[in-house]
Amino acid sequence: MNDQRPAHIDSYYAATANAHPVHPCLEGEQCAEVAVIGGGLAGLSAALNLAERGHSVILLEGARVGWGASGRSGGQILTGYACDMRKLEGYLGLADAQKLFALSREAMGIVRQRVLRHGMDCELQMGYVHAAIKPRHLQELEEYREHLERHYGYGGQELWDRERLREVVDSPRYRGGLWDPHSGHLHPLNYTLGLAEAAARAGVRIYENSRVLRLERGAAPVLHTAAGRVRCQTVVVCGNAYIDGLVPELWRRIMPVGTYIAATEPLGEARAASLIRNNAAVCDTNFVLDYFRLSADHRLLFGGRVSYSTFDPPRLKESLRRRMLAVYPQLADVRMDWCWGGFVDITMNRAPHFGRLDGNLYFAQGFSGHGMALTGLAGQLIAEAVHGDASRLDLFAKIPHRPFPGGRWLRTPALVLAMAWFRLRDLL
Ligand SMILES: Cc1cc2nc3c(=O)[nH]c(=O)nc-3n(C[C@H](O)[C@H](O)[C@H](O)COP(=O)(O)OP(=O)(O)OC[C@H]3O[C@@H](n4cnc5c(N)ncnc54)[C@H](O)[C@@H]3O)c2cc1C
Known part of the structure; x- marks a missing residue:
């Protein structure tokens, strides 16, 4: 050995x-x-x-x-793809896009079946909220929900206004959100x-x-x-x-992009539940997004930040903490126990x-x-x-x-420029 x-x-x-x-x-x-x-x-x-x-x-x-x-990983298991289905329709036409969407639903079934069949102890939990930062995001979420229902038969999603969302996700940051009962999270x-x-x-x-x-x-x-x-x-x-x-x-054809997660200290069952009452996974609508969920031992696992170089950003724990407090100001007294990151492999589209x-x-x-x-x-x-x-x-x-x-070193600055543009859009 x-x-x-x-x-x-x-x-x-x-x-x-x-x-x-x-x-x-x-x-x-x-x-x-x-x-x-x-x-x-x-x-x-x-x-x-x-x-x-x-x-x-x-x-x-x-x-x-x-x-x-x-x-x-953030452990969020999500229906669909990182790109909008309308982009796939543009490439392949609606009929093939529908097949691809059905395959993404099959992917969710595969996770659930495997967990059951092999008796995996990995805290699988269903429920996901896509939280809107701006009024236009809420409008876009509703248009997409409607599109998925009409063309893909994807029902069960609900658009929640600010007050309804706040009953579940106790954050002042969001304008509302899209509830998806078919997605969820697990211990990756x-x-x-x-x-x-x-x-x-x-x-x-x-x-x-x-x-x-x-x-x-x-x-x-x-x-x-x-x-x-x-x-x-x-x-x-x-x-x-x-x-x-x-x-x-x-x-x-891929670009490694760093993304990061911090885990708080255990918050206790009641305090953790007050943050996300239905224990869903949450992700926001920004391009450089925040994503978070509760762990089985009542911590908040909060992900966000990205890096387009292969180096970790400086003062990562503090910057993730700042992002977390923008979502949950009530956690100002809470310690971060871990902070880590890894690469996702993004394609151009x-x-x-x-x-x-x-x-x-x-x-x-x-x-x-x-x-x-x-x-x-x-x-x-x-x-x-x-x-x-x-x-x-x-x-x-x-x-x-x-x-x-560009090669390995040329494409990074090009991507940084492109991402700076998307970050700017998040602010508008
Ligand atoms: C911080 C973070 C948060 C994320 N959050 C989410 C999320 O919430 N939801 C979601 O859907 N996705 C998320 N992702 C993305 C998701 O985790 C990945 O898409 C998925 O895990 C990719 O799995 P993989 O098997 O392709 O790659 P990996 O899990 O990266 O596995 C690739 C493996 O290949 C090995 N390897 C590479 N080269 C060689 C070689 N030459 N020889 C032998 N072995 C090699 C590596 O050591 C590695 O273990 C996240 C990713 C990160 C980093």
């Missing part, structure tokens, strides 16, 4: 993780039909689905299972660890501390790590924003980027901050495609994805 293995980053999630095994580091040569790169939700979902279909699968994780975004690291346990039980050979340093593509791919290699027929790439340049044509290269290299990336539920779907669609039916994966392959202009 390798004692020098990397740990999960220091976070509330790592401190409350369920007991989980350490998987060995890959040493020497191994063979499998399918090799999966990345032990986050997307890679684990693909591996589990493939093993359940009878394929031999090896999963290589560079650090620990759940070390990446999946184990650091424990969900990821639960998925890894299910995958291992299904026969997936999981290796940790086994970063793929070089990938030989072609009819008989070989994946090289520091201490071993895997020969396979098919490769599944699910490295998210942590993949770096391993597959250059994928890397050019915020639509997910799933597909296939070379005939035998499948990938899922570009969840654009909306991957908690969609990763489960991505894994399932990739497994279907490897097993011979690519029809549902191919729907996603129709979405056009442009590369970010």
Whole structure:
């Protein structure tokens, strides 16, 4: 067993993780039909689905299972995509957009079924509020609610005015909000660890501390790590924003963006419940958004801030605290116990980027901050495609994805400029 293995980053999630095994580091040569790169939700979902279909699968994780975004996330599981459905209609037409929306609903079902079927202890809770900062946001939410109901049959959402919202979310900041009973939240690291346990039980050979340093593509791919290699027929790439340049044509189409979360001290049951009375997940309508929810032990987990460089912003805890107090001034006496961050992988158009290269290299990336539920779907669609039916994966392959202009270092300043514009719009 390798004692020098990397740990999960220091976070509330790592401190409350369920007991989980350490998987060995890959040493020497191994063979499998399918090799999966990345032990986050997307890679684990693909591996589990493939093993359940009878394929031999090896999963290589560079650090620990759940070390990446999946184990650091806000944990909000949301229907739909990071981009507006009207954008997908523009690309594909209404009929295909409707299929994509139905798939996003299927993604929610996959999470719920897996939690139930594998008895995962990950605090799944339904209910989500999209909170409006400005009157025009409330108007936009109502238009979108109506659009989803009319064209996608998505019922059950309710527009709440300021007073109704305040009965649930006790904050002076919001003009109202859109209630969605079909979305929700969970403990993301424990969900990821639960998925890894299910995958291992299904026969997936999981290796940790086994970063793929070089990938030989072609009819008989070989994946090289520091201490071993895997020969396979098919490769599944699910490295998210942590993949770096391993597959250059994928890397050019995503941009790593840092996002951050702080966890308060335990507030006690009554005080926590007074903040979000129905225990929903909450997210606001700004482009640089705040997102928050309660933990099972009555803390507020408050996310926000972004960074477009690969460096963490300075004085992060204080700045998240300031943002939290703008939402909940009544928490002025409350201590922050943890603060952490991670990268989301955004695409130019915020639509997910799933597909296939070379005939035998499948990938899922570009969840654009909306991957908690969609990763489960991505894994399932990739497994279907490897097993011979690519029809549902191919729907996603129709979405056009442009590369970010410039190389690794040039595209960052360009993005910072673009984001400064969106931040400005948040103020208007
Ligand atoms: C702070 C934060 C908050 C978020 N909040 C939400 C939210 O509330 N709702 C939501 O829907 N989404 C949210 N997201 C996004 C969501 O967490 C991700 O979309 C999702 O977890 C992506 O899963 P993944 O498996 O693609 O990637 P990851 O979980 O990042 O997994 C990728 C893994 O691949 C490994 N890897 C990379 N390269 C290699 C290599 N060469 N060899 C071996 N292994 C490799 C990495 O070590 C990593 O563990 C958030 C993300 C962050 C960071």
